[in-house]
Amino acid sequence: MAETELERAEKRYAQAKARLQGIRNREATKQRKFDTRRKVILGVPFSTWRLGIPGLL
Template sequence: MAETELERAEKRYAQAKARLQALKNREATRQRKLDTRRKVILGGALMDLAERDTSAAAMLDRLIRNLSREQDRKAFAEWDTPSHSPSPDTGQSDAT
């Protein structure tokens, strides 16, 4: 039985629709990966800053204490919030 023009058009439409959905899925995956990468980078930057800045350390501690999900808080159970250690060069000179 030969396909009618309508059947061929419906088949092409279904294939195009499937290609469009695949493209949307790939873009959503790309966006999720980019979002995760940004979060990891910002988290690392905050942790690094917290080692050098008491207000950043306090903010990091507050963020951890206020995590809403128990499983997220458990990830930090054995982790100590960085304590502020002054840098060797505090900008003060011993020379008078």
């Protein structure tokens, strides 16, 4: 049974939507990793100051 133009368009739309969702997911993962890294980098000096650990930094 041959696909109609509408069916092909719907299939392409679904594929494009899936690609877009994948890109969004990768970007969200990248942002979470960056945010975690930022928190770690900023948190270490604060923690050492707060705990009063001399010479750690």
